[in-house]
Structure formats: structure tokens, C-alpha cells
Amino acid sequence: MGGITPDQIITAVAAVVGVPLVLLGYIILGEQVIERLPDSIQGWIRPYFWALPAVGFATIFMIYPLIRTVIISFRNAADSDWATGPWGVFANYHYFFTFPDTLTSLRNSLLWLVFYTFFAVFFGLVIAILVDRVRYETLAKIAVFLPVPISAVAASIIWKFMFDYQPPGSTQTGTMNAVLSVVHHDPVAWLVNSTTNNAALIFVGIWTATGFCMVILSASLKAISSEVLEAARIDGANEFQIVRLVVTPLLWPTITVVGTTMIINALKTFDIVYVMTNGAYQTDVIATQMFFQLQHNHNSRAAAVGVVLFLAIVPLLVVNIRRFQQQEEQR
Amino acid sequence: MPEVLARRRSRVVALGLGAMFVLAACGGGGGSGNGANSGSSTDVTVWTAWGGAELKAFQDVLKPFESTSGVKVHLTTNRDSTNQIANGIAAGTDLPDIAPGPTDPNQVKDWVSKGAIKPVETALGDQFSAYISNTYPALTTAPGGATDDLYIGIVGGKHYEMMVKTQVKGLIWYNKKVFTGQAPTSFDQLLAISPSQYGASKLFCAGFESGAASGWPASDQIDNIIMRQSGDQVYTSWIQGKTKFSSDAIKLGYQTFLKEVSAANVYGGSNTALSTNFAKAGDPMFKSPAGCLFLEQATFITAFFQQDFPSLNLKAGTDFDFFAHPSMGQSQYDGNVNGFYDNFSMYNDTPAARKLMQYMATKDAQQIWANDGGTLGAIKTLNYTDPVFKRAADVAGSAKNLLITAGDFMPSDMQKAFWQSLLNVTNNPGSLNSELAHLDQVQAAAYTTS
Numbered sequence: 201m202g203g204i205t206p207d208q209i210i211t212a213v214a215a216v217v218g219v220p221l222v223l224l225g226y227i228i229l230g231e232q233v234i235e236r237l238p239d240s241i242q243g244w245i246r247p248y249f250w251a252l253p254a255v256g257f258a259t260i261f262m263i264y265p266l267i268r269t270v271i272i273s274f275r276n277a278a279d280s281d282w283a284t285g286p287w288g289v290f291a292n293y294h295y296f297f298t299f300p301d302t303l304t305s306l307r308n309s310l311l312w313l314v315f316y317t318f319f320a321v322f323f324g325l326v327i328a329i330l331v332d333r334v335r336y337e338t339l340a341k342i343a344v345f346l347p348v349p350i351s352a353v354a355a356s357i358i359w360k361f362m363f364d365y366q367p368p369g370s371t372q373t374g375t376m377n378a379v380l381s382v383v384h385h386d387p388v389a390w391l392v393n394s395t396t397n398n399a400a401l402i403f404v405g406i407w408t409a410t411g412f413c414m415v416i417l418s419a420s421l422k423a424i425s426s427e428v429l430e431a432a433r434i435d436g437a438n439e440f441q442i443v444r445l446v447v448t449p450l451l452w453p454t455i456t457v458v459g460t461t462m463i464i465n466a467l468k469t470f471d472i473v474y475v476m477t478n479g480a481y482q483t484d485v486i487a488t489q490m491f492f493q494l495q496h497n498h499n500s501r502a503a504a505v506g507v508v509l510f511l512a513i514v515p516l517l518v519v520n521i522r523r524f525q526q527q528e529e530q531r
Numbered sequence: 532m533p534e535v536l537a538r539r540r541s542r543v544v545a546l547g548l549g550a551m552f553v554l555a556a557c558g559g560g561g562g563s564g565n566g567a568n569s570g571s572s573t574d575v576t577v578w579t580a581w582g583g584a585e586l587k588a589f590q591d592v593l594k595p596f597e598s599t600s601g602v603k604v605h606l607t608t609n610r611d612s613t614n615q616i617a618n619g620i621a622a623g624t625d626l627p628d629i630a631p632g633p634t635d636p637n638q639v640k641d642w643v644s645k646g647a648i649k650p651v652e653t654a655l656g657d658q659f660s661a662y663i664s665n666t667y668p669a670l671t672t673a674p675g676g677a678t679d680d681l682y683i684g685i686v687g688g689k690h691y692e693m694m695v696k697t698q699v700k701g702l703i704w705y706n707k708k709v710f711t712g713q714a715p716t717s718f719d720q721l722l723a724i725s726p727s728q729y730g731a732s733k734l735f736c737a738g739f740e741s742g743a744a745s746g747w748p749a750s751d752q753i754d755n756i757i758m759r760q761s762g763d764q765v766y767t768s769w770i771q772g773k774t775k776f777s778s779d780a781i782k783l784g785y786q787t788f789l790k791e792v793s794a795a796n797v798y799g800g801s802n803t804a805l806s807t808n809f810a811k812a813g814d815p816m817f818k819s820p821a822g823c824l825f826l827e828q829a830t831f832i833t834a835f836f837q838q839d840f841p842s843l844n845l846k847a848g849t850d851f852d853f854f855a856h857p858s859m860g861q862s863q864y865d866g867n868v869n870g871f872y873d874n875f876s877m878y879n880d881t882p883a884a885r886k887l888m889q890y891m892a893t894k895d896a897q898q899i900w901a902n903d904g905g906t907l908g909a910i911k912t913l914n915y916t917d918p919v920f921k922r923a924a925d926v927a928g929s930a931k932n933l934l935i936t937a938g939d940f941m942p943s944d945m946q947k948a949f950w951q952s953l954l955n956v957t958n959n960p961g962s963l964n965s966e967l968a969h970l971d972q973v974q975a976a977a978y979t980t981s
Contacts, residue, residue, distance in 0.1 A: 367799025389802035
């Protein structure tokens with residue numbers, strides 16, 4: 201695989217130039233045909249005609265793979281026959297819900313779902329409300345937002361250094377343990393110790409996500425008219441009551457959207473775990489488990505994991521889309 | 532593999548969308564692409580997984596061959612060669628003339644039965660007997676006169692993998708300025724050495740962290756215990772999934788391994804062993820006062836000693852040295868040595884391919900590998916300027932069986948569980964029984980669904 205072959209260049213050019221050309225040809229030629237049709241049919245057929253390429257793309261690249269994944273999840277490892285074993289064709293699901301490793305990953309994904317989502321949204325909200333009241337708001341927001349554009353892999357490597365462990369008595373090169381050594385506490389092997397490692401990983405996730413939550417919530421906060429808040433103050437509410445009884449309810453639709461997005465992020469967490477521990481010491485999550493199954497040629501098990509993950513996310517997508525629709529209607 | 536799939540997929544995408552353009556592009560198709568026609572006596576295609584210094588050494592080896600034989604070598608670094616060759620065999624498309632043989636024993640058997648790999652006997656012709664007598668016997672002879680040893684490419688008494696390089700694992704390294712005593716001959720003697728006598732704090736150093744492959748250094752340690760403690764037959768049947776992890780032999784191996792990483796014996800305790808990268812594991816040996824006396828690791832580790840302490844200007848043989856893994860008290864198994872090797876198989880029987888295979892089996896060719904450093908050749912009588920490799924060659928030469936590294940030949944999910952179990956028991960020795968029971972479960976699942 202040394203270098204790019206002429207073959208690959210031609211393929212790339214064909215894709216870059218060919219796709220728009222073909223689409224353009226489709227529209228121009230298609231419109232000419234449609235224009236010759238009777239008016240009543242034109243109005244009926246045109247939306248379908250224009251939507252077809254998009255629907256086609258979605259079918260080829262999303263709906264077909266989805267159906268195929270569901271089918272594979274009921275097949276055996278070699279994809280030569282339907283799966284057999286405990287639970288019959290559901291053998292891969294039986295594996296997922298009974299094998300200790302996958303159960304650990306399920307437990308950890310639940311931990312991620314609860315703690316990552318809660319703290320990312322909570323800190324995002326608190327920071328958004330606090331910085332709203334200070335003069336150096338932009339600066340503070342930039343500081344909190346900085347981790348967001350960092351790729352999760354880079355963030356994980358940074359935090360691997362932060363959590364670094366050196367034997368007791370030697371100089372601690374990891375920031376966290378250096379802090380502990382200042383108060384004469386023994387260093388903690390954050391990523392090895394099974395009471396701290398999941399918390400440490402989730403913390404890194406929160407660190408990267410809080411900025412995102414803050415920006416969205418802050419934008420929504422700015423949309424609350426100052427008259428409402430002034431009215432509350434005149435009525436004698438203190439700042440804490442205003443946040444609790446006025447601001448939070450008004451922000452609730454946004455909090456739901458941000459929260460569901462965070463839940464989806466939590467469920468599909470992969471890179472932080474993969475880079476920092478590779479799932480060792482009981483830190484596996486569902487997505488790493490799916491990857492490992494695929495890597496170990498258990499395609500049907502990986503498909504089953506994928507289907508479970510998908511089914512877990514669908515309700516959240518529905519909630520999210522409903523919220524968006526409601527917001528659209530309110531406008 | 533993902534790269535290949537991605538490329539294929541992108542091609543499918545392009546095909547579907549820019550049909551007219553792609554028709555022109557598709558003429559070439561997949562395959563080897565380097566286009567040496569079968570039967571060529573002037574061109575040979577070679578795939579290797581090597582990059583960097585290893586690739587440069589191979590290019591050095593090929594240089595004199597190209598200039599004297601007039602054969603042009605089309606060399607490609609391909610880290611996915613096994614999968615691509617498997618696809619090529621299945622699809623009946625072009626294969627490289629020469630590439631490494633597969634490591635998976637099932638693949639070895641399958642490819643040989645399909646005639647995809649040509650015997651080394653055919654490739655070397657009348658030079659074959661010289662190859663056998665020159666090369667470390669452990670690399671060319673199935674133990675106990677068996678006709679099959681899939682781990683070294685022997686099927687039905689014929690050889691399908693030609694060995695060119697080897698490395699020895701399980702060597703016990705030490706700082707010569709700190710440890711001045713006699714090399715222990717038994718494991719009990721090794722454990723009885725008092726580190727404080729030499730001014731070191733602990734007996735062993737260890738570093739099991741290695742990113743996504745964390746745990747492999749620990750697996751090398753337990754491999755070297757089990758093969759010397761319970762013998763090559765148990766060791767091999769364990770790799771094949773026929774011996775359970777909870778069996779007495781493997782459990783004893785784990786218990787012995789735990790002595791090496793116990794809080795009393797390992798520098799910094801288990802947290803340090805688990806948190807330290809393998810490349811830095813030996814650093815405490817060169818600190819003052821020394822953190823530990825010994826580090827068990829393969830021949831390659833010397834480069835890291837030198838790299839981690841540039842100011843000390845460490846020299847092999849004068850500043851650091853090694854002794855071979857001590858006996859586990861079962862003298863009949865003392866000849867079992869853990870190593871790994873690099874091989875080439877011939878996939879197309881062409882005059883040019885034969886010429887290159889014959890050349891790589893010569894002492895002249897392998898001496899170039901030895902001169903470039905960092906590895907042993909497969910031939911017993913090469914000259915090494917590096918005193919460490921000179922002695923490592925003795926260890927390889929004294930080996931009755933050169934046994935492969937267990938995890939590398941287990942199914943990949945078994946390997947991962949095996950490596951992680953070593954991390955878990957190091958972390959919590961009390962979990963040994965439950966870890967072994969879990970490994971039995973993984974073993975039952977991993978070997979049946981292939």
C-alpha cells in the first residue's frame with residue numbers, strides 16, 4: 201500500500217467530478233421531461249423527482265446497512281446460516297445479555313449515561329448562568345469551550361498524562377498525583393484502580409462536553425427577555441429563586457435537547473475508553489465492545505451489540521425530533 | 532483490513548455514482564498491481580510488513596541480489612498481507628510471488644491444501660539440505676519427529692515457511708554496575724537473591740502498559756514460566772485451546788507469575804507495574820540507587836535502555852547484560868526457549884522467485900541482516916558485532932524447541948482476555964480463581980466460533 205496508485209486517483213476524480221455531473225444531468229434532463237407533462241401531473245411528480253436522489257442516498261447508505269445489520273445479528277459467525285444455540289436465532293443477543301464482559305460494558309455505559317449526561321448538562325447550565333452575570337463572560341466562555349474542538353483522542357492522551365502514576369516516593373509527573381503528593385497522600389493509579397477508573401474516564405468525557413452544553417444553554421439564556429427577570433426581582437424573588445423558578449423552566453426545552461444529545465454521546469462513547477484503557481480493568485462500554493467483537497471476527501455478535509445500541513438510542517432521537525418540531529411551531 | 536474495506540467501499544460509491552467515469556478506471560481491478568507476470572525470470576514481487584529500520588535492512592539485503600542476479604525486486608510494504616492473500620486465494624486473483632506465510636495454523640493448513648504456498652523444498656532445490664543444516668533446528672524441525680508443526684509452517688513433512696530472522700524472548704536483563712553476582716541457574720535461586728545486598732530496592736522491574744496491547748509484556752513472562760514448568764506439549768495444547776486456563780499447569784503458571792509481580796518483589800508495587808509503559812520498565816535499573824535488579828524482556832529492549840539514558844552512554848556488555856531465563860526446576864524442559872521469527876513463503880513458483888528464496892537462505896544475505904543490527908538471523912553461524920546479540924545467538928542455538936509467543940497464536944478475543952487477565956491478577960491476586968474461570972468461558976467461546 202505504498203503511495204497512491206493512478207487507479208486510485210482516477211477513482212477519486214470520478215467520484216468528485218462524476219457525482220455532481222450525474223446529479224446535474226439527472227435534474228436537467230428530468231426537468232425537461234417533466235415540463236412536457238400535463239400541469240396536474242407536474243405538480244404531483246416534481247417533489248418526488250427532486251427528493252429521489254436524497255432518498256436514494258439515505259436508502260443505500262443508511263437504511264440498507266441498518267436492515268443488513270439486523271439480519272446479520274441473527275446469523276452465525278460465518279454468516280452461513282441462522283444463529284443457533286440458547287435462545288435460538290437470538291443466540292447473539294443471549295451472548296450480549298449473559299456474558300460477563302458484555303454485562304460489564306452495559307453497566308459502564310449506564311454509568312456514562314447517568315453521570316456524564318448529568319454533570320455535562322449541570323456544569324454547562326451553572327457556568328452559562330454564572331458567566332451571564334460577569335464582565336469577563338467571553339473570556340470565561342472561551343476557557344470552558346476550549347476542550348470542545350480538541351479531538352477526543354487528543355483529549356484522552358492529554359488526560360493520560362494528567363492521570364500518570366509514578367511509584368510512591370518518586371516525583372509524580374502526572375498532575376493529579378502531583379497535587380496529591382503536595383498534601384502528602386500516596387499516589388492513586390487512577391486508570392488501573394477499578395474504583396476510580398470509570399469515574400476518571402467519565403470525567404474526561406465531561407471535560408470535553410461541558411463547553412458544548414454551556415454554549416447552547418447560554419445562547420438560549422440570552423433569549424430570555426430581561427423584562428421577565430426584572431419582573432421577578434420586583435416581585436421580591438432572590439437570585440437563587442429566579443434561577444430555579446424562572447430561568448430553568450424557560451430553558452427546559454433546550455436542556456432536554458442538550459440532555460438527549462449528551463445521552464446519545466454517552467451511549468456511543470468509544471475513543472476516550474479505547475485510548476485511555478482499551479477497556480482493561482472493567483472499563484469497557486457498549487461501543488468498545490462492538491468494536492472488539494468486530495475486530496475478533498464475531499461479526500454477528502457485533503451486529504447484535506449494534507442493534508441493542510440502536511434500539512436504546514431511537515427513543516431519544518424521537519424525543520429530540522419532537523422537541524425540534526415544537527420549537528419550530530413556537531416560532 | 533479496514534483500509535482495504537474503506538477503499539473498496541469508496542470504489543463502490545464511485546462506481547454507483549460516476550458510472551461513466553469509473554468504467555474507464557476499473558480496468559486494473561484489485562490484485563497485486565505490481566504486475567510481474569507468472570513465470571518471470573527477471574521480476575519478482577515481494578510483500579513485507581516491515582517499515583522503518585527493518586525495511587531498510589531488508590532493502591540492504593536485496594541490493595546485492597538485484598545487482599548480481601539481474602532480477603528486479605518489486606518490494607511493497609503491506610501490513611495487511613495475510614488478509615489480502617487470503618482474499619486473493621479465495622478469489623483466484625494474483626498473489627505476490629513472495630510474502631510472509633500466515634501465522635494462523637488453520638490458514639497454514641488451508642493454504643497448503645489449496646496449493647497456494649509452494650514448498651521451501653521446491654524453492655531451494657539442491658540448496659534445501661544446506662538450509663536445514665544451517666538454520667536453528669528449532670525453526671525447521673517439528674518437535675519429537677512429528678510431520679506437522681503448523682506454527683513453523685511444516686505440513687506433511689514439508690516446509691512451507693522459510694525462516695530468515697529470529698528474536699529471543701524471556702531474557703533477564705540487569706545493570707552490570709549494580710548486579711555483580713553470579714547468574715542464577717534456577718528460578719528459586721533467582722527469587723532468593725537479595726536486592727538490598729546490591730543496593731537495589733526490589734528484585735524485579737515490570738511495565739505492562741502498552742496502549743491497546745497492554746498486558747503483552749506480562750504474557751511473555753508467564754509464557755516463559757509455563758513452557759519451562761509444564762513443558763512444550765502442555766504449552767502448545769494450551770495455545771490450541773485444548774488445555775483449560777483453570778488446569779493445574781496453567782494455574783501454577785499464573786501463581787508463579789504472581790511471585791514475580793508481588794508487592795515484595797516488584798519495584799513500586801503492582802500499580803507501578805500496571806501503569807508503566809514496557810519501554811520505560813527498565814529505567815529504575817539505571818537510576819541511583821537502583822530501583823530493581825532485573826527486567827525480563829526480549830532482545831529488542833536494549834535500544835530503549837540507550838534511548839532513555841542518553842547521558843549515561845550505556846554500552847551493551849559493559850553497562851548492561853542479560854542471562855537466559857533460569858530453569859523452573861524441570862530439567863527436561865530447560866531447552867524450551869521463547870522466540871519469534873520472520874519467514875517468507877513462495878506463492879508463485881517462478882525462476883526469479885526461486886532465485887530470491889535461494890539467495891535469502893544464504894549466509895551472505897543473512898549476515899547483512901545481522902550487520903544492520905536489532906535482530907538475529909535464522910542461520911546459526913552468523914557474526915554479531917553487538918555482544919548482546921552474540922550471546923542471544925547462543926541462547927537460540929542451545930534451544931531444543933524455539934516456542935512461539937502464546938497470545939499471538941490464540942484467537943484474538945482469547946488473546947485480549949489472556950492479556951487483560953494478567954493485568955487483573957497483578958492488580959488483585961485474590962481474583963485469580965475467578966479470572967481463570969472467566970478465561971475458561973472465553974476459551975470455550977473463542978475456539979468454537981471461528
